[in-house]
Amino acid sequence: MTQFIVLGAGIIGTSIAYRLAEAGHAVTLIERRHPGAGTSGASFAWTNSNEKTPHHYHHINVLGMRAHRSLENEFGARPWYHGGGALEWKSDPAEAAELAGRVERLQGWNYPAEWISPADLHKLEPALAENASGGAQIAYFPDEGWVDPTVYIEFFLRKARALGVVLRRETVNGIVLRGASVTGVRTASGGTIEGDVVVNCTGRWANDLGQEARLSFPLAPTLGLLVTTMPAASGIRRVIRTSGVNFRPDGAGRIMLQSEHDEARFTLESTREDTLPAAEAMIARAARLYPDLADTAPEAMRLSLRAIPGDGVSAVGPLPGIDGYYAAVTHSGVTLAPWLGRVVAAELTGGRTEETLKAFRPARFF
Template identity: 50%
Template sequence: MTKIIVVGAGVIGTSVAYRLARAGAKVTVLEATRVGGGTSGISFAWTNANNKTPRAYFDLNVAGMRAHAALKDEFGATPWWHGGGRIEWRDQPEWAGQKAKVERLKSWDYAVDWIDRKQLLELEPDIAPEAIGDAPIAWYPNDGWLDPVVYAHAMMSAAQRLGATLRTQTRIAGLIAEGGKAKGVRSERGETFHADLVINCTGRWSNDTVGSAAPNVPLAPTVGFLVFTPPVPAGIQRVVASPICDFRPDGAGRLMLHWGSADATVTPEIGVNPGMEQAADLVERLTRILPGIAPVKPEAARVTIRPIPKDGLSAIGPVPGLENYYLMVTHSGATLSPALGAMAADEIINGRQRPELADFRPSRFF
């Protein structure tokens, strides 16, 4: 039986661990903190292929969306995935760009339509029409969002039911390599774990995890800043994207907010807290769209780093120069995880080269 170590239990590591365990591999997942304790725990997690180009990356993300929907047949219920759709309007200078995007997506058979204000208010009656003005409104019925930690836990638990082992609070300090082959990993506490294959799923920490023992894929990480309301009196059921801010439900009436321009105002080093000006500004923006939730203050603010390979695309597969080592690092992991987990497991167990991954090999960086 193939003995495989998966390092990192975010959405990516748990997805591949589940698929490998299902295929009969002996899987050990080693995680520095807890399941979903990394980037997956602080993600807007909109499942989509909306802004994804080139075509191969769009197709990969569509495969991710389909894989999330298909898990319902496998698990009976998928309480971690919400396919509620997404509403989008923009400021006038962006109308031409939005129209071009919608046309491209239609030509690629993506589910998208224009709706009017009346239709929007039927979908989301709490939105103030004044916030939209006369902007065109795009509706993406198959977009949705993921609760990534709930998903990662479900995948990990399913893998464990199939015999996989999970070790949390186990930080890997290095790769054991001999004669150009990965043989296992060494933990910070000095334990060694041997395997036929090591899969590095440590996201933004991928290079730190292996150091110079494996060739490093260059990353271009960006900072992400999210703000959370307390439970508010609004029945929002969808992802909403607007020039004022983006938001979506986050359970029990809470809303999660993101606004691209706010990302640049924070860093993980300075830390964030719900009392900070940037958090208050985002919630004030939200009340322009949902006036019925005022007065309200932020309940939480979180910052983290997106794990993005330098060219913005996924890096999935073997890494030249080191055998028995497989890397999986990507942005859009909330969308891609179930598809990437299945594809990677297929390659590893069955020795296939998945054509969907041809453009996303780590080898392009070397």
């Protein structure tokens, strides 16, 4: 039996650990903080393949969306998933033109994308103001949704533990090699954990494991700012994307907001005082569309880095010239996780090469 070591208990690591254990293998999952402590716990978590290009990257995100759907058949329920589609309109003319082009491209790729009327918008989201779209064309993407990543992670971790997966709370600070083969990892507590295959699922920290340069590949992270409101009487059900702000429910009445326009001004060191004015402005912009949100205070402002490999698309596969070291690092990881869990475990345990992953191998960086 192969002994696997999966690094990082985020949405990707827990998905892969579970599928490896399901295939009958011994798995140690190593996490330095609590499960979900990384980017998965600070994500907009919209399941989509909406702005994903080129086509092969769009395609794997569609496979991720399908895999989310099939989890319901597999487990009988998926309490982490919220479907019903996503809605988008743009008041800014340049952004409206981009949206029109995108809808046309997505329809050409057979991705469910349609234009709906303001009356249809009101039926889908009655809590929005009557004139929320202000005359802009309204796009509806019925197959999209959003996820509570920590609920997903807890579920997969529980299932994984039932199959014998051991979660160890350790910080990995070195990969142990014998020649060109991985034999385990070193931890900050001074120990070594032995294994035949190490799967690096540490996301944006993927190059910070004290490893040699030949086990690293370029990352080009961008900073995200997510604002969560205090609990409010939330009547919004879907992901809503507009020129000034994107928002969706975030459980127990909270609304999560995000705006690409505001993010560039901040760094990971920005304080609550730095981000508060932007958070309040985002809530005010959303309240023009969704009046019940007016005067709701921000509860949390979360700054996190998107785990984006150097050329913008996923990095999934073995590192060239090394036996027993595999990376699964990607943006859009909430969408991709259930699919990646299956195909990565199948590659690692069945010796079968997943053709759809060919364009995403880390080897392209070497």
